[in-house]
Amino acid sequence: MLAIRIRNLGRYFGPHVEIDGAERPGEAWRALLIVAGFNVRPAAGDDVQRTVTVPGHVLRDISLDIEQGSAVCLVGASGTGKSVLLRILAGVIPPTAGSVEMYGSVSSLLAVGDNLDNRLTAFENIQKFRIALGVPAAAAATYETDVIRFAGLEGFEHVPIRTFSTGMTLRLSVALALSGTPSIVLIDDVLGVGDIAFQQKCVDRLHQLKEENCTLVLAFSDETLVQQLATRVITLGGGRVVNDVQPHHWMPHQFVSTAADVEWRTAQQLPEDDVIALRAIDVELYNDGEDTAVDVQFTLETKAVRLQCWPTIYVVRDRVVVFRSVFSGFVPMAEPGRLTFGVRVPTHILSDGDYIMTFGVATRQESTIYSLKAQDAVSLSVRRPKQSADDAASNPVLTVTMPWEIEALTRPAE
Amino acid sequence: MTESRISACGVTKVFDRREARRTKGISTEGIGALRTLIRETWRTAPGRAAVAARDKYHTWALDDVSFEVGPGEVLGIIGRNGAGKSTLLNILARVMHPTAGRVVIRGKVVSMLELGIGFAPDLTVRQNLQIHGRLAGIPARRIDEAEDEILGFAGLSDCREVPLAACPSGSAVQLAFAAVIGLGADVILADEVLAVGDSRFRHACEERVRNAGASGESVLFVSHDMAAIRRICTRVLWIDRGRIVQVGPTDHVVDNYMSELLGGKLLPAATEDVPPCTLLDLRLLDAERSQVGALQLTEPGYIDCLVRITSPDIAVTVEIELWQRRLHVLTSVAPRPITARSPRTFRAGMRIPAHFLNEQQYQARCKLIVTSISDPAAPPVVAGEQRLDFAAMNPRPHESVWKDWPWGRGGLISPRLEWTVASP
Numbered sequence: 001m002l003a004i005r006i007r008n009l010g011r012y013f014g015p016h017v018e019i020d021g022a023e024r025p026g027e028a029w030r031a032l033l034i035v036a037g038f039n040v041r042p043a044a045g046d047d048v049q050r051t052v053t054v055p056g057h058v059l060r061d062i063s064l065d066i067e068q069g070s071a072v073c074l075v076g077a078s079g080t081g082k083s084v085l086l087r088i089l090a091g092v093i094p095p096t097a098g099s100v101e102m103y104g105s106v107s108s109l110l111a112v113g114d115n116l117d118n119r120l121t122a123f124e125n126i127q128k129f130r131i132a133l134g135v136p137a138a139a140a141a142t143y144e145t146d147v148i149r150f151a152g153l154e155g156f157e158h159v160p161i162r163t164f165s166t167g168m169t170l171r172l173s174v175a176l177a178l179s180g181t182p183s184i185v186l187i188d189d190v191l192g193v194g195d196i197a198f199q200q201k202c203v204d205r206l207h208q209l210k211e212e213n214c215t216l217v218l219a220f221s222d223e224t225l226v227q228q229l230a231t232r233v234i235t236l237g238g239g240r241v242v243n244d245v246q247p248h249h250w251m252p253h254q255f256v257s258t259a260a261d262v263e264w265r266t267a268q269q270l271p272e273d274d275v276i277a278l279r280a281i282d283v284e285l286y287n288d289g290e291d292t293a294v295d296v297q298f299t300l301e302t303k304a305v306r307l308q309c310w311p312t313i314y315v316v317r318d319r320v321v322v323f324r325s326v327f328s329g330f331v332p333m334a335e336p337g338r339l340t341f342g343v344r345v346p347t348h349i350l351s352d353g354d355y356i357m358t359f360g361v362a363t364r365q366e367s368t369i370y371s372l373k374a375q376d377a378v379s380l381s382v383r384r385p386k387q388s389a390d391d392a393a394s395n396p397v398l399t400v401t402m403p404w405e406i407e408a409l410t411r412p413a414e
Numbered sequence: 415m416t417e418s419r420i421s422a423c424g425v426t427k428v429f430d431r432r433e434a435r436r437t438k439g440i441s442t443e444g445i446g447a448l449r450t451l452i453r454e455t456w457r458t459a460p461g462r463a464a465v466a467a468r469d470k471y472h473t474w475a476l477d478d479v480s481f482e483v484g485p486g487e488v489l490g491i492i493g494r495n496g497a498g499k500s501t502l503l504n505i506l507a508r509v510m511h512p513t514a515g516r517v518v519i520r521g522k523v524v525s526m527l528e529l530g531i532g533f534a535p536d537l538t539v540r541q542n543l544q545i546h547g548r549l550a551g552i553p554a555r556r557i558d559e560a561e562d563e564i565l566g567f568a569g570l571s572d573c574r575e576v577p578l579a580a581c582p583s584g585s586a587v588q589l590a591f592a593a594v595i596g597l598g599a600d601v602i603l604a605d606e607v608l609a610v611g612d613s614r615f616r617h618a619c620e621e622r623v624r625n626a627g628a629s630g631e632s633v634l635f636v637s638h639d640m641a642a643i644r645r646i647c648t649r650v651l652w653i654d655r656g657r658i659v660q661v662g663p664t665d666h667v668v669d670n671y672m673s674e675l676l677g678g679k680l681l682p683a684a685t686e687d688v689p690p691c692t693l694l695d696l697r698l699l700d701a702e703r704s705q706v707g708a709l710q711l712t713e714p715g716y717i718d719c720l721v722r723i724t725s726p727d728i729a730v731t732v733e734i735e736l737w738q739r740r741l742h743v744l745t746s747v748a749p750r751p752i753t754a755r756s757p758r759t760f761r762a763g764m765r766i767p768a769h770f771l772n773e774q775q776y777q778a779r780c781k782l783i784v785t786s787i788s789d790p791a792a793p794p795v796v797a798g799e800q801r802l803d804f805a806a807m808n809p810r811p812h813e814s815v816w817k818d819w820p821w822g823r824g825g826l827i828s829p830r831l832e833w834t835v836a837s838p
Contacts, residue, residue, distance in 0.1 A: 311833065320741060321824040323772070325831040328815040342834040349829075362819070395742065396735070397826055402746040403765040404732075405716070408758050409676050 003103055003184055003215035004066040004089065010097030011059040011084055058084050060239045062098070066232075068183075071206070071216040073226045073247075076236035080379070082219040085236070086110060086186050089217060104183025104215070112170045112190050115177060116161050122148070122172055123157040133180045143179065150201065151175035171198055178205045184215045191225070203228055283378055286344065294380060297342045298359050309363045311341040315380075316356045322397055326362075347382060351399045355380045417520065418482040419601055419632040420506065425515035427476040427501050427656075475501040476512070477656040483601075483634065488627040490647035490664065491636045492671055494695040495802050498656045499636045503527060503605050506634065521600025521632075524550065526591065528605070533586045535579035539570050542578055546593050560596050567618065568592035588615055595622045602626065602633045606707040620646055638697060638707045640668055675720065676759065690725030693798030696780045699763060709806040711771060711828075716763035717778045717802070723754040728784050730797070732762040735779040743776070743826045753787070771806040772828035773816075778802045 059081045066072055074082040087093050088100060090108040109115060116125050126147050127140075135143050148157060151171040161169065170190065177187065185206075191199050206216060206229055220226050226233060227247055235243035286293040300309065314324040325343065345357065357378045475498045483489050491499050504510045506517060507525035532549070533542050543564060547557035565571045568588040573581050578589070594602065604623070623633055623646050637643055643650060643664065650667040652659045660667050675695060699716040700706045709715045719732055729751035736743040752760050782797040808814050816823065 311835075313831070320826070323825045323827045323829055325829065325833070326815050326819070327833040327835065328830075338837060340836045342836070344832045346829065346831070396744045397741065398744040400744050400746070402744075404746070404748045405763045405765060406732075406748060406750070406752060406760060408754075408760050409720075 001068045001103075002065055002101075003068040003070075004064070004217070005101040005103075006062055006064040006066075006098070007100075008098035009059060009062040009085075009088065009095050009100060010057060011081070011088060011093070012057050012096040057239050059088075059095075060097075062239075062241055064234070064241070064244075066215060066217065068103075068215055069210060069213045071210050071218065071229050071231045073230040073233050074217070074219040074236060075226060075233060076242070080236040081239050082236055083110070083188055086188050086217065086219055090186050102184060106184045106186065107177050107180070107182035108186035109173055109177035109190060110186070110188045112166070112173050113161075115173055116169065118162040119160065121158045121160050122151075122153055122164075125161060125172070126176065129176050129179065135180060147172075147175045147179050150178070150205070152198070167195065167198075174198075174202055178202065178209065181212065182209075182214060184217070185209060186217045188219050191220070191222075199225075291346065292348045294345045294347055294357075294378075295342065296345060296357065296359070296378065297340055300339045300341070300361050309339075309361045311343070312360045312362060313343050313345065314358045314360075315345065315350075316358065317350075317353055317397060320397070322350070322355065347380065349398050349400045350380075350382045351395070351397060352382055353397075355382065418484050419487075419520055420481075420483040420634070421518045422482070422502075422506070423480050423516045423518075425476055425479045425502070425505060425512045425517060426474070427498075427505060427510065428513045429473040429475055430471060474656050476505070476653075478515070479653065479656070479658055480515075481651055481658065481661060483632050485630045485632055486627055487649060488623065488633040488635060488647045490643040490650040491634065491653065492638075492640070492643060492650060492668065493653045493659075494675065495697060495800055497654050499653060500527075500605060502653070503603050503634065503636055507603050519601055522551075522598075523601045523603065524594045524597075524599035525603040526594055526605065527603065533578055533590065535586075536577055538575050538577055539565065539581065539585070539589060540574050542589065543593055546590070547597055550597060552597050557597070564589075564592045564596035567596060567622075569615070591619055595619075595626065600631060602631060604633065605636045606638070638705045640672065640705060644668060689797065690723070690728050691730050691782055691784055691797050692722045692724075693780060693782050693800055694720035694722050694759065696720075696778065696800040696802045698802065698804050703763075708804060709766065709771065710809045711773065711806055712768055712809055714768045715766045717766065717780075718761055718763040719780050719782075719800075721752060721760045721762060721782060721798075722757070723752060723760065724757040726753075726755050727787050729753050729787055731783040731785070731794075733781045733783060734764050735781075737777045737779060738772075738774055738826055741826060751785070769830045770827055772825045773806060773808050773823045774825075775803065775805050778804065 062085070074085065076082055084093070086108070087110060088095050089102065090106060090110060092110065115129070117128065120128070123144070126144050129147075130140060130143050148154060151168075151174075153168060153172060156164075156168065161172070164172070174187075174191070178185065191202055203225065206218075210216060210229075210231075216229070218225075218229065220229075230247045233243075233245055233247050234241055283297075284295050286295050296313070298311070300311070310326050312324060312326045315322045327341065327343075357380060361372045363372065479498075479502060481489075491502065493499050501510065503525070504527065505512050506519065507523065507527055509525075509527065532546060534545070537545070540561065543561060544554065544557055547560075548554065562571070565574060568585070568591070570581065570585060570589060573585075578586055602623075620642065623635070627633055627646075627648065633646075635643070635647060647664045649662065650664045651661045652667050652671050660670060697705050697718050697720075698707065698709060699718045700710065701713045701715065703716065703718075706715075717734055717736075719734075721730060721732065723730060730753075731751045732748040733745065735745045746764050748762050748764075752762065754760070779799070779801050781799050783794050784797045785794045786792045
């Protein structure tokens with residue numbers, strides 16, 4: 001029996017205008033004009049840091065049938081649309097295309113604490129939830145004690161939520177989301193912040209729900225949780241379903257370049273209304289036995305005459321710049337047109353983890369340097385065979401093999 | 415005989431590892447403010463401090479160090495990593511209080527412990543120079559007079575009205591050095607300053623330090639670069655484990671130091687148990703394998719460990735971790751363990767390729783992992799551990815591909831990638 005039917009689902013995010021000082025009346029008009037597609041000259045004294053993001057698809061043409069009693073794990077690098085899909089399923093945001101049909105009562109946890117009222121006590125929150133779920137008054141006492149016990153909040157029943165620690169809020173949130181007898185449970189990647197014991201408790205409860213024929217849709221990034229729970233693993237990439245398999249067929253690939261068909265564009269204005277645009281055209285893996293790399297090509301389009309530019313690339317992990325590179329020297333452009341830049345990014349030096357590659361072009365007009373940064377990025381996941389256990393203690397960002405020199409300095413003493 | 419400029423008498427510094435965990439900073443609020451007030455008012459007079467115990471909680475960074483520096487003298491301070499050189503300089507610069515002992519300095523002191531401190535990146539070069547000079551108590555008119563000469567020496571004459579942030583990287587360092595030299599001082603305390611900047615600038619600095627010595631200023635100079643020490647210093651002080659080993663003429667002391675260090679004789683006194691292996695020193699070498707204070711990015715370099723092995727029964731694996739602030743950049747383990755049939759000293763160097771690191775501060779953490787040969791089942795033991803802070807510099811910032819880049823120098827490393835450009 002079907003629990004969820006998704007047909008040609010798409011989600012498109014409209015133009016998002018971000019302009020410094022848009023709260024000023026004059027700037028608001030300017031923002032409206034830009035949204036309407038007019039080419040508005042920047043106000044005097046403003047720099048080119050302002051951006052107008054070109055709208056884009058986050059999800060496109062997704063069709064899925066999810067059977068009752070199955071546990072679906074959504075995986076994929078961040079920014080591939082897992083959370084947006086869950087939000088659409090939960091009814092928080094509407095899809096812009098296609099249809100979603102859900103059969104049964106839905107319980108969801110998309111962010112820690114989003115099902116709690118901060119001003120109320122834990123007990124009042126539970127009562128509110130119980131009434132919303134329609135648990136009869138006769139079963140009220142058992143329901144309340146069950147939730148409190150599951151969250152491990154004995155003794156804190158009458159304390160307002162706002163005084164709770166992060167861990168306590170998380171536990172209560174999860175306990176409520178998993179309480180009662182929902183037929184569909186949607187959980188975004190929130191369990192990561194809880195302690196191991198609580199995580200195990202949640203896994204047990206999710207197993208129990210599954211046996212009660214409840215449908216689970218989970219977005220977990222923890223591989224062990226995926227292996228423990230899932231009956232079906234769906235990999236999202238670039239807003240589409242890339243892979244849909246049974247868990248024992250699913251293995252974290254060595255590389256998951258989830259944005260292989262990146263289609264990003266950004267346009268910014270240089271002074272004198274010279275429009276400049278960046279476009280990514282190709283990302284492909286390169287492998288010559290030992291060294292692996294990613295070849296990236298991106299194109300610069302401009303109407304500007306006499307432009308000098310430096311293409312740049314940044315590789316970022318957890319908001320830390322791992323390295324960046326710039327083309328050595330100015331690229332002179334004699335006439336308006338198009339330039340394609342290619343760069344080989346070594347990936348064999350990166351350790352296990354998720355990285356983001358961003359691109360940009362710096363241009364110089366007279367003595368001023370402008371930077372044009374692509375709004376979107378290419379995400380790169382590096383998966384390696386697990387190292388031995390003693391390596392797990394420290395986790396360096398790079399795995400570079402350095403050459404060593406070892407020599408004896410003294411003659412052996414007698 | 416002329417009066418000495420610096421006289422240090424029985425200077426001792428003991429770090430209490432338990433104390434470091436307690437709040438020691440200056441508070442301005444509540445009970446902390448009262449505590450700070452009392453502590454600073456009735457500070458234990460130097461020399462009368464209770465002498466701390468020699469146990470595992472106390473690190474004796476300096477132990478009864480006494481020396482004098484006369485006018486016109488350039489005293490070099492050498493020693494292994496962690497010998498107490500920087501602690502000594504910090505005490506002389508009054509950044510730290512000695513636990514016991516007395517320091518008398520006659521004249522105006524300029525310390526160059528970390529160049530570039532106290533410069534505001536958003537002010538222009540000229541404004542920075544004015545602020546720096548005024549803070550050092552020099553009248554505005556004298557700063558104006560010296561301005562041309564200082565900016566000329568720092569090579570910044572063209573960027574007089576340019577914000578410091580927009581100047582080529584390394585400008586702050588060059589300006590700081592030029593200002594210190596140009597504005598005049600009686601005593602100059604310099605920690606590893608000649609390691610920074612391009613080679614032309616380094617030569618100019620050396621020249622100025624030598625001239626400063628000749629014109630009656632006293633210079634105290636800490637460096638790992640033995641070549642620079644030999645060129646500049648008139649006298650050298652060698653300290654090891656907080657104690658003075660030798661003071662004397664430059665070549666004599668440097669030769670002794672080098673032969674003892676490479677001969678691996680710098681071991682604990684014979685009364686103590688000789689450990690099976692010791693990490694003698696952790697140092698930075700350049701492409702020619704001579705010791706330097708900073709890594710030049712355009713050339714390969716080495717992070718080098720000197721390891722003394724006295725037991726035939728052990729295999730020692732050297733492991734070096736590279737950190738940038740709190741980020742673990744990489745770990746490298748020597749490809750083969752070292753063994754010695756009879757007591758010997760080895761050097762194990764991790765080669766850092768050219769154009770690999772970024773223009774940043776790094777810390778190397780070195781560990782010796784010892785396994786027993788006769789008993790392979792015994793768990794490995796970590797024997798020696800040392801840390802070394804160093805800077806990676808671009809010696810020719812004007813030729814760097816980032817020279818006009820105004821958005822900082824982020825990145826754990828900065829490898830050169832292959833780029834292609836095509837116009838269809």
